[in-house]
Amino acid sequence: VNTKHLDMRKVQITDKPELRKTWRSDCIKALSKVHTLVKLDLCRCSSDFLDEIVAVCPQLEYISAKAIKNSQINMTNLGNCQNLIELNIRGLEGITVINVSALMNLTKLKHLSLITVKNMSEVLEVVGKMTQLESLELGEMINVTETQVIQGFSQLTNLKRLRLKKGKLDCPTNAIMQTISKLPSLNHLELINF
Numbered sequence: 001v002n003t004k005h006l007d008m009r010k011v012q013i014t015d016k017p018e019l020r021k022t023w024r025s026d027c028i029k030a031l032s033k034v035h036t037l038v039k040l041d042l043c044r045c046s047s048d049f050l051d052e053i054v055a056v057c058p059q060l061e062y063i064s065a066k067a068i069k070n071s072q073i074n075m076t077n078l079g080n081c082q083n084l085i086e087l088n089i090r091g092l093e094g095i096t097v098i099n100v101s102a103l104m105n106l107t108k109l110k111h112l113s114l115i116t117v118k119n120m121s122e123v124l125e126v127v128g129k130m131t132q133l134e135s136l137e138l139g140e141m142i143n144v145t146e147t148q149v150i151q152g153f154s155q156l157t158n159l160k161r162l163r164l165k166k167g168k169l170d171c172p173t174n175a176i177m178q179t180i181s182k183l184p185s186l187n188h189l190e191l192i193n194f
Helices: 017-031 047-056 100-105 120-127 146-153 173-180
Strands: 005-007 039-042 062-068 072-074 086-098 111-117 135-139 161-165 188-192
Touching: 017 047, 039 047, 047 062, 047 072, 100 120, 111 120, 120 135, 120 146, 146 173
Parallel strands: 005 039, 039 062, 062 086, 072 086, 086 111, 111 135, 135 161, 161 188
Antiparallel strands: none
8 A cells, every 4th residue: 555645534434433433443453554654634533533543653744633522632642753744733622732742752843733722831831842843833822921932932943934823811922922023034923813
């Protein structure tokens, strides 16, 4: 099998739990045999399903899961995808990112998108050390301090594109603006709902 890209965005999974479980295990088993797969687009799915896929497909370079159903996502197995260049994660509702530090293993990662994140302060702490990033999308910018924002953005000297969503009243917008104004490579900035 020479499949490089698997697009599952339009896949409709049955509502019957027994059939869903069988389908899921069959899918994981089949994907474990596709060593050429480098790009994965997922439909509305659980973070557990994504976790199982990346456990058997550590060679992935691109992952897009823009409709995570549950409230948590564990980054441990994603951190084992050493070739990952682009990672797009979005929860249907707010998600808590568990083991955020595993993202530090992704030294080839150039584009990171984490949207509808509940624990942004923890995410910023790690993202601020990922100096190889060229494109970054983060949301929701709530419950973050001025110090976290400065530490989260000041070292991202290779960042060319930054997109931030949902900076509520308590968001230190001035600190964000002052910090990112010093980034030498930044040429595209989007602030949404600030």
